[in-house]
Amino acid sequence: MNLIAPKHVLDYCIIDEHDEVFKELKHSLEDDFSYVYKVRCNCGNTKFLVYSDAHPSVYAKCSLCHKMIALYDLSYYPSAVKLDKKYSLEKVQKDAVQVYVNYEYDDEYLTEDDVDFDVNDITWAKVFINENGNIKKILDDETA
Ligand SMILES: [Zn+2]
Secondary structure (H helix, E strand, O other), X not given: OOOOOOHXXXXXXXXXXXXXXXXXXXXXXXXXXXXXXXXXXXXOOOOEEEEEEOOOEEEXXXXXXXXXXXXXXXXXXXXXXXXXXXXXXXXXXXXXXXXXXXXXXXXXXXXXXXXXXXXXXXXXXXXXXXXOOEEEEEEEEEOO
């Protein structure tokens, strides 16, 4: 199955049908232009410390191997403008948690023949964490 997500995060996106939080998010958010994934580090771990800044950007740091994974960074998206400004990254929560992402695309690539689909050309992104069994939204941003 082909997963559709921005290139910077695609390798860390999985579908986990045994995860109740994932299933709930998928059920409420997924459609033909909106994709929901659970985040998994390439070491196999699914627990992360999450950091954000004011651009806004969101990064997940693997609690085992400490790899930093970009979940949302405006510098990657063609329709976004990222200010040339340095904001400090703040830790979103104290403990390592499971993380879920939702990327939305414009439907024009399906209706217009001359528009090539670019996986980086997202229009909206949301990031959620599983905090003690509760789903907490930590990013809800329209890209353009
Ligand atoms: Zn890792």
